[in-house]
Amino acid sequence: MPAPHWPAPTATTPVTAIVPLPGSKSVTNRALLLAALADGPGVVRQALRSRDADLMVAALRALGTTLTPMRETSAGVDWQVTPGPIRGGAHIDVGLAGTVMRFVPPVAALADGPVSFDGDPHARKRPMGPILDALRALGARIDNDALPFTISGPLAGGEVTLDASGSSQFVSGLLLAAARFEKGITIRHVGPPVPSLPHIEMTIEMLRAVGVRVDAGERDVWRVEPGPIAARDMTVEPDLSNAAPFLAAALVTGGTVTIPAWPLHTTQAGDALRDLLTTMGATVTRTPAHSTSPATTAAGVDATTAGSDPTATGSGATATGSGATAADLGTAAMGSGATATVSGTTTTGSGTTTTGSGTTTTGSGTTSTGPGTTDLVVTGTGHITGIDADLRDVGELTPTIAALAALASTPSRIRGVSHLRGHETDRLAALATEINRLGGDAEETDDGLIIRPRRLHGGTFHSYDDHRMATAGAVIGLAVPGVEVENIATTAKTLPEFVQMWTAMLEAR
Numbered sequence: 114m115p116a117p118h119w120p121a122p123t124a125t126t127p128v129t130a131i132v133p134l135p136g137s138k139s140v141t142n143r144a145l146l147l148a149a150l151a152d153g154p155g156v157v158r159q160a161l162r163s164r165d166a167d168l169m170v171a172a173l174r175a176l177g178t179t180l181t182p183m184r185e186t187s188a189g190v191d192w193q194v195t196p197g198p199i200r201g202g203a204h205i206d207v208g209l210a211g212t213v214m215r216f217v218p219p220v221a222a223l224a225d226g227p228v229s230f231d232g233d234p235h236a237r238k239r240p241m242g243p244i245l246d247a248l249r250a251l252g253a254r255i256d257n258d259a260l261p262f263t264i265s266g267p268l269a270g271g272e273v274t275l276d277a278s279g280s281s282q283f284v285s286g287l288l289l290a291a292a293r294f295e296k297g298i299t300i301r302h303v304g305p306p307v308p309s310l311p312h313i314e315m316t317i318e319m320l321r322a323v324g325v326r327v328d329a330g331e332r333d334v335w336r337v338e339p340g341p342i343a344a345r346d347m348t349v350e351p352d353l354s355n356a357a358p359f360l361a362a363a364l365v366t367g368g369t370v371t372i373p374a375w376p377l378h379t380t381q382a383g384d385a386l387r388d389l390l391t392t393m394g395a396t397v398t399r400t401p402a403h404s405t406s407p408a409t410t411a412a413g414v415d416a417t418t419a420g421s422d423p424t425a426t427g428s429g430a431t432a433t434g435s436g437a438t439a440a441d442l443g444t445a446a447m448g449s450g451a452t453a454t455v456s457g458t459t460t461t462g463s464g465t466t467t468t469g470s471g472t473t474t475t476g477s478g479t480t481s482t483g484p485g486t487t488d489l490v491v492t493g494t495g496h497i498t499g500i501d502a503d504l505r506d507v508g509e510l511t512p513t514i515a516a517l518a519a520l521a522s523t524p525s526r527i528r529g530v531s532h533l534r535g536h537e538t539d540r541l542a543a544l545a546t547e548i549n550r551l552g553g554d555a556e557e558t559d560d561g562l563i564i565r566p567r568r569l570h571g572g573t574f575h576s577y578d579d580h581r582m583a584t585a586g587a588v589i590g591l592a593v594p595g596v597e598v599e600n601i602a603t604t605a606k607t608l609p610e611f612v613q614m615w616t617a618m619l620e621a622r
């Protein structure tokens with residue numbers, strides 16, 4: 114029996130909350146895969162625990178990697194990763210995870226036997242053709258052009274031309290494993306512009322951090338030299354794209370939301386929120402590293418932090434740890450794929466202590482930041498301005514921006530995101546349908562959405578098994594009484610604790 118719809122809470126007062134976030138899906142799944150291909154045992158710290166990350170762990174195990182949890186805290190899981198020979202005969206469930214369906218097949222093509230892949234019903238509809246054709250051109254045999262398929266090596270590598278306008282993950286997937294191909298790889302993109310270029314940057318930065326030589330000097334051409342992938346101790350940044358709905362709550366309610374441990378340098382798409390939310394009427398500031406509860410020391414927990422400001426600067430804010438959130442994310446923010454070894458790492462347990470300075474923590478939230486991060490503070494007025502934006506580089510932010518646009522007082526146009534039709538669902542169709550179902554005025558265009566101001570009413574907001582559709586419904590529900598989100602549990606794809614975090618944010622004072 115399907116779970117009942119989730120009544121999205123309406124905010125009655127401005128939110129004032131500190132929301133530490135767990136690790137980035139994109140960084141976690143790259144770090145795990147690179148560790149599995151490395152030349153010795155390595156560590157991935159503060160990795161996200163979520164459906165997509167669990168699917169990556171299961172896939173790598175099936176292919177012969179040993180992944181052992183060393184420690185699990187609210188900050189995520191620290192994995193000891195011991196590579197093994199890549200084993201054939203495995204079956205990989207990709208779920209609905211783009212990072213698993215596009216990043217793992219190039220690894221499977223290195224196995225000593227065939228590997229089969231399948232996923233959720235909708236995963237069979239997500240584009241796979243260009244990466245499967247590229248793998249064929251590089252030597253692999255594959256029996257289909259979409260999921261389900263079986264892939265067999267060997268894969269020599271070499272030069273390949275593909276159209277990556279449907280997903281940057283076609284390029285990232287090939288680049289991540291390419292150092293292990295006999296000839297490495299040269300990829301040439303031919304076609305309409307490649308979306309999500311910062312995600313390809315993330316791939317390149319993380320490859321370079323493990324000693325792989327990557328040449329990305331020419332537009333739409335990427336070259337990876339064959340060679341070893343170094344085993345490292347990597348730490349995962351907080352998920353800035355998952356900050357989007359929480360930061361949006363500041364705009365909708367005229368409140369303030371603080372995200373600790375926002376990296377000063379990052380390739381994550383979510384960093385674009387700083388500009389996007391400013392354009393929509395928010396004030397966005399960075400403040401020095403924040404420690405939500407420096408005196409908090411849960412049993413068995415070392416509350417010493419590395420490089421953090423030991424003074425609480427809560428200014429009346431409340432942390433909404435809710436057990437889901439990262440502790441000491443500052444040390445998680447040493448750059449995506451950073452090869453730094455964490456020092457002075459702090460973790461939190463579930464104990465909570467309220468401390469002075471007007472700062473309250475709820476749940477298990479001891480958060481501190483280390484070098485290279487600040488707090489990100491977003492304050493709204495309750496009045497949202499529409500936006501005209503090309504989101505091609507940061508398409509995964511579209512559902513939140515569209516939800517804000519549906520509540521804005523001036524029209525919005527979102528451009529450059531036709532590739533969203535191949536995401537977890539056709540996000541352009543889904544957003545237009547669901548906003549209009551609530552009485553809104555949203556129109557699909559070839560490459561985006563036009564959303565005009567119109568008063569919304571309550572009703573069901575369908576999620577289409579898409580985590581970001583579900584959180585978009587929650588954002589609209591803050592301002593519109595009676596919104597019920599169908600299948601809120603789908604947020605487990607990247608943020609299993611979404612409901613608890615959202616509730617804690619709204620209860621924080």
Ligand SMILES: O=C(O)C1=C[C@@H](OP(=O)(O)O)[C@@H](O)[C@H](O)C1
Nearest residue numbers: 139280281282308309312508509
């Ligand atoms: O490489 C990655 O981690 C991702 C790349 C992007 O995919 P597309 O280029 O298909 O949009 C992004 O939307 C997705 O959420 C994660």
Ligand SMILES: C=C(OP(=O)(O)O)C(=O)O
Nearest residue numbers: 209210211212509536537
């Ligand atoms: C497009 C997304 O995910 P995936 O990694 O499954 O492509 C997303 O998270 O917005």
